[in-house]
Amino acid sequence: MKNAMVALYGEIRKGLQISWTYKVNQLISLFTLGFIFVGIVFFLGGGSLDPEKTASALLGYLVWMYVVSALSDMTHGLRAEISEGTLEQLAMSPAPIPLLLCGRVITNLI
Numbered sequence: 001m002k003n004a005m006v007a008l009y010g011e012i013r014k015g016l017q018i019s020w021t022y023k024v025n026q027l028i029s030l031f032t033l034g035f036i037f038v039g040i041v042f043f044l045g046g047g048s049l050d051p052e053k054t055a056s057a058l059l060g061y062l063v064w065m066y067v068v069s070a071l072s073d074m075t076h077g078l079r080a081e082i083s084e085g086t087l088e089q090l091a092m093s094p095a096p097i098p099l100l101l102c103g104r105v106i107t108n109l110i
Contacts, residue, residue: 007099070108
């Protein structure tokens with residue numbers, strides 16, 4: 001159990017360090033997602049920002065954003081591991097692969 005927790009912590013730490021390296025990418029991504037949300041709310045409100053529709057749209061948008069982000073991060077992460085030739089090392093870890101993938105999802109959600 002301790003090895004699994006250490007591996008999970010290591011995976012989360014690695015992901016956060018990589019994200020911190022690409023700060024500008026993260027900021028541009030957040031700006032783009034915010035801009036898309038404002039556009040969606042603007043079109044739902046018929047050309048105005050209606051507060052009643054904004055709350056439900058925000059909830060749906062956040063759920064959609066997190067689900068798409070988690071799924072795409074897992075698939076792109078595995079594809080990167082395959083192309084870099086490090087998937088075998090990941091599989092030889094004492095922690096199970098699903099736990100390591102959960103660490104990546106946690107990192108992505110943070």
